[in-house]
Amino acid sequence: MKKKSEKESSSEVLGKLEGLGRDMLKEIDVGEAPTFECLLRSRGNILFDESLGYIKLGEKRETRTFLNVGQAKKFMQTVAVASKCKKFLKEDSHTSIRGLFYQLKFTLGDSVDEDLFSEQSESNPLVEDLEVALDVKREDLNLNTDRKGVVAGNLVLKDKFGGATDEIDCSKQGRSGWMIPSDVDNGMDFVSVDADYVLVVEKDALWQRLNEDKFWKKENCVLITPKGQSSRGCRRLIRRLADKKLPVYCFTDCDAWGWYIYWAIKTGSMNLAYLGSDIATPEARFIGVTMRDIVDYDFLGKLTIKTKDVDLKRAEEMLTYPWITAHKEWVEELKTVLATKKKIEQDALQGPRLSFVGEYVREKLEKKNFLP
Amino acid sequence: MGGEMMEEEKEPEKEVNGSEIFKEFKEYSVVEFFKKNRQMLGFAGKVRSLTTIIHEYCTNALDATEEAHILPEIMVKVEELPDEHVKVTIQDNGPGIPPSHLGKAMGMMLAGTKFHRYMQQRGQQGIGGAGCTLFSQITTGKPTRMRSGLGDGKVYECDMKIDVKNNQPVITNQVEFMGNFRGLRVEAEFAEVKYDKSEHGVYEYLKRTAMANPHAQITLIEPTGEKHVFQRASEKIPEKPAEIQPHPLGITTGDLVDMAHRTDSRKLSSFLTNTFSRMSSAKVEELAKLVPTVNFEKHPRDLKWPEAEAVVNSVKTLKWIAPPTDALRPIGPDQIDKALKNILAPEFVSVSERRPKVFRGGIPFMVEAAIAYGGNSGRARSDEGRGGDIIRYANRVPLMFDGGSCAITEAVKNIDWKRYDIRDFDKEPVTVFANFVSVHVPYTGTGKQAITMEEEIVGEIRYAIMEVARDMQVYLRGKVREMDKETKKKIIMRYVKELSADLADLAGTGAPADIEKKLVDMIETKYEKIEGEAEEAVDEVKEVEENEKEE
Numbered sequence: 001m002k003k004k005s006e007k008e009s010s011s012e013v014l015g016k017l018e019g020l021g022r023d024m025l026k027e028i029d030v031g032e033a034p035t036f037e038c039l040l041r042s043r044g045n046i047l048f049d050e051s052l053g054y055i056k057l058g059e060k061r062e063t064r065t066f067l068n069v070g071q072a073k074k075f076m077q078t079v080a081v082a083s084k085c086k087k088f089l090k091e092d093s094h095t096s097i098r099g100l101f102y103q104l105k106f107t108l109g110d111s112v113d114e115d116l117f118s119e120q121s122e123s124n125p126l127v128e129d130l131e132v133a134l135d136v137k138r139e140d141l142n143l144n145t146d147r148k149g150v151v152a153g154n155l156v157l158k159d160k161f162g163g164a165t166d167e168i169d170c171s172k173q174g175r176s177g178w179m180i181p182s183d184v185d186n187g188m189d190f191v192s193v194d195a196d197y198v199l200v201v202e203k204d205a206l207w208q209r210l211n212e213d214k215f216w217k218k219e220n221c222v223l224i225t226p227k228g229q230s231s232r233g234c235r236r237l238i239r240r241l242a243d244k245k246l247p248v249y250c251f252t253d254c255d256a257w258g259w260y261i262y263w264a265i266k267t268g269s270m271n272l273a274y275l276g277s278d279i280a281t282p283e284a285r286f287i288g289v290t291m292r293d294i295v296d297y298d299f300l301g302k303l304t305i306k307t308k309d310v311d312l313k314r315a316e317e318m319l320t321y322p323w324i325t326a327h328k329e330w331v332e333e334l335k336t337v338l339a340t341k342k343k344i345e346q347d348a349l350q351g352p353r354l355s356f357v358g359e360y361v362r363e364k365l366e367k368k369n370f371l372p
Numbered sequence: 373m374g375g376e377m378m379e380e381e382k383e384p385e386k387e388v389n390g391s392e393i394f395k396e397f398k399e400y401s402v403v404e405f406f407k408k409n410r411q412m413l414g415f416a417g418k419v420r421s422l423t424t425i426i427h428e429y430c431t432n433a434l435d436a437t438e439e440a441h442i443l444p445e446i447m448v449k450v451e452e453l454p455d456e457h458v459k460v461t462i463q464d465n466g467p468g469i470p471p472s473h474l475g476k477a478m479g480m481m482l483a484g485t486k487f488h489r490y491m492q493q494r495g496q497q498g499i500g501g502a503g504c505t506l507f508s509q510i511t512t513g514k515p516t517r518m519r520s521g522l523g524d525g526k527v528y529e530c531d532m533k534i535d536v537k538n539n540q541p542v543i544t545n546q547v548e549f550m551g552n553f554r555g556l557r558v559e560a561e562f563a564e565v566k567y568d569k570s571e572h573g574v575y576e577y578l579k580r581t582a583m584a585n586p587h588a589q590i591t592l593i594e595p596t597g598e599k600h601v602f603q604r605a606s607e608k609i610p611e612k613p614a615e616i617q618p619h620p621l622g623i624t625t626g627d628l629v630d631m632a633h634r635t636d637s638r639k640l641s642s643f644l645t646n647t648f649s650r651m652s653s654a655k656v657e658e659l660a661k662l663v664p665t666v667n668f669e670k671h672p673r674d675l676k677w678p679e680a681e682a683v684v685n686s687v688k689t690l691k692w693i694a695p696p697t698d699a700l701r702p703i704g705p706d707q708i709d710k711a712l713k714n715i716l717a718p719e720f721v722s723v724s725e726r727r728p729k730v731f732r733g734g735i736p737f738m739v740e741a742a743i744a745y746g747g748n749s750g751r752a753r754s755d756e757g758r759g760g761d762i763i764r765y766a767n768r769v770p771l772m773f774d775g776g777s778c779a780i781t782e783a784v785k786n787i788d789w790k791r792y793d794i795r796d797f798d799k800e801p802v803t804v805f806a807n808f809v810s811v812h813v814p815y816t817g818t819g820k821q822a823i824t825m826e827e828e829i830v831g832e833i834r835y836a837i838m839e840v841a842r843d844m845q846v847y848l849r850g851k852v853r854e855m856d857k858e859t860k861k862k863i864i865m866r867y868v869k870e871l872s873a874d875l876a877d878l879a880g881t882g883a884p885a886d887i888e889k890k891l892v893d894m895i896e897t898k899y900e901k902i903e904g905e906a907e908e909a910v911d912e913v914k915e916v917e918e919n920e921k922e923e
């Protein structure tokens with residue numbers, strides 16, 4: 001997939017949608033069956049690009065044609081989804097993929113006893129097909145996803161939405177921070193970013209801890225929590241901040257799940273492989289918590305907890321990913337977890353005193369004590 | 373029980389000493405316990421109670437004929453009597469029960485032959501026949517009429533009740549006469565039961581039993597007088613299940629205490645090596661090291677509950693050789709195929725062939741799955757169509773209740789049926805058949821109607837069903853391929869109008885009517901070219917599945 005510009009303006013996306021329709025009309029005009037082509041999104045076509053450092057789709061393509069009896073319905077449905085998205089863009093209104101489904105759930109007519117769509121599981125993959133075929137994100141099609149993730153720091157944005165323009169200063173959001181929207185591209189502009197780095201903290205509780213300490217002000221960083229696994233919007237914001245040449249550091253629990261959250265931010269994930277470079281931040285580094293910390297910080301030895309089966313399973317799974325096993329430090333971490341069956345939560349760093357969390361992060365950054 | 377006694381005290385302020393409270397404390401017999409807790413026997417709800425009664429008699433008949441190597445013929449008759457009483461008559465052609473043993477078998481709780489054996493059999497509670505005798509007695513006050521013939525020219529008949537205080541059979545009206553009858557015939561009257569034709573009822577139970585036992589001929593006469601015969605589909609009598617030693621990993625604390633107290637061994641260590649499979653003296657030594665508080669030289673009878681618990685817990689931490697899998701007795705693909713064709717007359721059947729697997733680190737099990745499409749497959753729906761049906765078995769016994777909490781139901785739910793061209797499972801004529809085969813079936817409760825949703829079990833069942841679903845899909849695609857050209861054309865035509873309108877909107881140009889006319893012309897002239905895409909689509913599904921396995 002080619003590298004995208006920072007954002008697609010809605011007129012560009014409109015042009016792409018109309019282009020898709022016009023190409024089909026041309027085929028019909030010359031007496032050919034209309035077709036729809038896009039990259040395959042199945043596991044067989046997902047690969048890790050070593051030189052670029054993220055997970056993306058390969059080159060395998062599928063073509064849908066209307067005159068194939070097995071594909072006719074899906075073809076019609078694809079066009080219906082595209083046409084509906086065009087309408088949202090024209091009206092400048094947004095909805096969710098569930099909202100889209102309800103807009104398309106109607107019967108095909110009096111003489112046909114069949115619905116255009118009967119379940120959302122039919123329309124969801126077609127949205128992804130369109131994203132891939134047009135090389136846009138669903139946010140560009142005015143389809144929102146759930147918001148998740150919070151940010152604080154010296155970051156000012158301009159948000160054009162619902163006919164108004166607001167300036168958002170992420171340093172003046174008090175105890176709650178600014179909630180990252182599902183779309184941080186369309187109608188969102190960076191006014192100023194005055195920070196030295198980005199710190200991504202897995203857990204909301206630790207984010208609140210560091211926010212209360214005004215860690216981001218003292219350290220001059222942008223403080224983000226994805227609140228667990230990161231949403232599309234959150235990953236995209238991290239990518240955009242990295243594009244501003246800010247280093248990105250991740251701070252998660254010391255268990256396979258926490259590390260998986262880090263790797264999803266760094267290399268992207270298989271489910272979202274088609275977004276590739278848009279949501280991956282290969283420059284990200286990991287500051288902790290690591291198994292090595294148990295040795296380096298005496299008190300942590302007593303604060304470990306037993307792993308659960310899911311932790312061990314996830315660790316074993318991660319040991320099968322070539323992009324992780326390429327780093328011997330990570331292999332060692334994962335193997336230590338499997339051998340000791342222990343893990344540590346970020347929260348344990350509050351053991352000696354609440355403010356120790358900040359001291360820990362500072363020390364790691366000073367010593368450049370990172371994992372790749 | 374102590375609590376109940378307390379309530380009888382009328383003066384709460386006065387302190388009462390313990391001996392006074394327990395003055396009226398009495399030991400309850402096993403029979404009285406079950407009388408008060410009859411739902412444990414499956415006698416909860418009117419329809420369920422009747423199904424349980426038929427189940428108990430039927431499994432006895434099937435197990436007995438199997439053991440005697442006889443092709444079973446079972447006749448069940450249900451009659452409705454006044455006052456909402458129901459009379460059940462069931463007769464088999466089995467080996468019969470000698471008069472001297474009939475009392476123990478049908479008039480004494482927990483005295484069956486199966487209770488203490490460790491093998492893969494249908495019934496395992498050992499409360500079956502006698503439980504029904506008791507249920508009849510407590511709901512109608514009447515005895516159960518028994519007739520037994522060993523095939524030696526003599527026939528024995530009697531009335532049976534249970535002395536509930538002492539758990540002893542009470543036999544009256546005994547007669548013995550000359551005759552050629554061989555087998556067992558039971559006539560019993562019940563109240564608080566109801567006959568209906570729901571999916572939990574007797575008809576469905578017997579139909580499913582016939583599907584898992586193609587060597588049996590089962591006849592049902594309904595209260596209306598209507599007669600159903602589930603014909604024998606195979607002359608092959610299942611092999612007798614082998615009795616095997618239990619594997620240490622399948623054992624519970626209760627089992628261990630129970631077995632220790634019944635053994636002939638004189639030391640705990642020799643009891644363990646003699647009783648359990650894969651338990652060598654070296655293993656016992658390893659165990660002894662893990663639980664130093666337990667004296668392995670003492671008499672097994674002296675094994676206390678906490679000690680047994682410690683042993684069972686330590687057993688789980690050791691590595692064991694898996695138990696032999698040859699004690700598993702599947703129905704067999706040919707037999708299932710014959711049975712489903714016989715009962716459902718479907719358009720298509722596929723049966724899985726899978727190897728045994730293990731769960732909980734060492735208990736072998738095997739899943740037999742089959743799928744039937746069309747004909748009488750699926751269940752009748754209220755709107756006259758047919759919908760997907762799941763029929764569950766554990767060691768060929770139909771599981772009729774608690775479907776929602778069963779691993780088999782869960783596995784079916786976890787399958788993306790669209791992938792196999794079943795657009796809506798609840799609206800297609802499909803029967804999914806799954807038999808869980810194991811010496812140790814992990815039921816969810818005392819009712820023994822659902823298999824626990826352990827990951828290894830659900831996963832294996834799911835794969836077995838996916839295997840047969842794939843075959844069904846090839847068949848269904850074949851049907852599409854063979855559709856005449858007219859039908860194909862009609863299908864595509866359905867979508868032309870909507871597509872034309874959307875396409876004009878999307879492109880922002882062109883008139884829908886114009887686009888529609890061009891598409892219709894194209895379909896009219898080109899539809900003959902569409903061929904061969906069915907195989908491609910099946911390959912696509914295979915690829916998706918393979919990717920999923922890699923996950």
